[in-house]
Amino acid sequence: MGTPAGFKLRQELMDGSRLSRTLARMAHEIAERHPDPARTALVGIRSRGVPLARRLAALVKEALGTAPKVGALDITLYRDDLTTIAPNPVMKGTDIPFSIDGWTVILVDDVLFTGRTVRAALDELIDFGRPARIELAVLVDRGHRELPLHANYVGKSLTTSRQEDVQVQLQEEDGDDRVLLLEREAARPAAPAAKPKPKRKRR
Amino acid sequence: MSGFPHRHLLGIEALEPSDIQTILDTAASLKEILDRPIKKVPTLRGKTIVNLFYEASTRTRSSFEVAERVLSADSLSIATATSSATKGETLLDTVQNLEAMKPDMIILRHQSSGSPHFLARHVRPAIVNAGDGAHEHPTQALLDALTLREKKGRLKGLRVAIVGDILHSRVARSNLWLLSKMGADVVLCGPPTLLPPGIDALASVTHRIDEAVEGADAIMMLRIQRERMSGGYFSSTREFHIRFGLTEARAKRAKKDVVILHPGPMNRGVEIASEVADGPYSVILDQVTNGVAVRMAVLYLLLGGASEAES
Secondary structure, eight states, X not given: OOOOTTEEEEEEEEOHHHHHHHHHHHHHHHHHHOXXXXXXXXXXXXXXXXXXXXXXXXXXXXXHSSOOEEEEEOGGGGOTTTXXXXXXXXXXXXXXXXXXXXXEEEEEEEEESSSHHHHHHHHHHHTTOOOSEEEEEEEEEOOOOXXXXXXXXXXEEOOOOTXXXXXXXXXXXXXXXXXXXXXXXSXXXXXXXXXXXXOOOOO | OOOOOOSOBOOSTTOOHHHHHHHHHXXXXXXXXXXXXXXXXXXXXXXXXXXXXXXXXXXXXXXXXXXXXXXXXXXXXXXXXXSGGGGTOOXXXXXXXXXXXXXXXXXXXXXXTXXXXXXXXXXXXXXXXXEETTTBOHHHHHHHHHHHHHHHSOOTTOEEEEESOOTTOHHHHHHHHHHHHTTOEEEEEOOGXXXXXXXGXXXXXXXXXXXXXXXXSEEXXXXXXXXXXXXXXXXXXXXXXXXXXXXXXXXXXSOTTOEEEOOXXXXXXXXXXXXXXXXXXXXXXXXXXXXXXXXXXXXXXXXXXXXXXXX
16 A cells, blocks of 8 residues: 555555554553453454454453453434545444443544544444543554544554544555555645545544 | 435435445444434534425434434425415425525425436436435335344345235335345236336236245235225225235245334235234335335435435
């Protein structure tokens, strides 16, 4: 998978083995804070939060012997910019096949940026029940928050400019594991608004 | 990554197979909301929808209303029996007055074929056809397709028998469009008086129900629309039942895993025997649930996203 149109590669932030080690460390932190995974669920935010949640759950199982439950949230219907983006985002569906009442739910996403995705995910999650506690795990925190939110488990924090983009690529979705720092190319003359195929984080 | 390239949903005839696919996929993904503890998402907050029904309806109207509420749209329903239509106001006058109240969408059911198309040319809000005369009833065909796809895993190659009053049925027309576009094999069956002339150009036609249901994957029974009948289309409902009613014995001629659909309201003992309607092959109540999901998908695709679809 190449870089999306309009962006050029600046730096590879993580390769496959670095990404695995980072996830292992995050899983370890989760296991440490929640030694009883029976009432803990990892809920991934679509798209790339879902495979990350599955991997973290498998790693927690290695540490504790029991795997936390895994769910998926599609926040499309809760977006605050739904009426300003065209065309309609494609929905892949929410799947939380267990009650979250009284549970600890750890939301999982690939990149934490403005925080608006997490806001939507919190709203949606609360429509499913009343968790005892909600935490947030992200592979990369790139700053620029527009809401008062922070993550409990962070794979890597870095300072970025708004001209940059962080792209997480995963085996399950993209065929390869790596994290890239991209930079917007200098404004090109009236480039057609070609949608990059692999969906970048919009916010 | 297709968006939905239409501003209105006027019929199935104008849709591409990919549009139908998009609606069905969206509906399948939205259906999960109906099983949540809180059956409401904020997606269409601040959008106003008018349900304008010039004909009696239970299922379609309540289904649209539920879909609107689940997606958090504000809606009002106007049944013409209690509206100014009884004072002689024309459709266009009524709708232009409603338009002045700035709705984003109008759901229209009307006895005249083509009325939603007419409105779409004259007013600004998005128009959804909830049944126009004997012409089309697109959301019904979509919910039938969603039900078939759920039960059979596909639409392509299915043998579907549509039986009964084809002449007056907008459901039959929309289904015929949809199923043929999606590659299913449709056979129509009814008495010669209740088949529109020339329909044999669009699908195979038989006057014998046993022949129609033979080896069918799905049987779609249609209601005898007595309110639209002015002449003698058949001698009696009893005779109609004997010659065209779906009985258990007849249903057995179809495939073992046949599904039986009916758009409702049913005339039990006329087009469909009670033991079939309530039997294990009947998916009539699944159709109703899927109706809500399909209507949610249509509202979302037409009203979600940027308001002026510029593709």
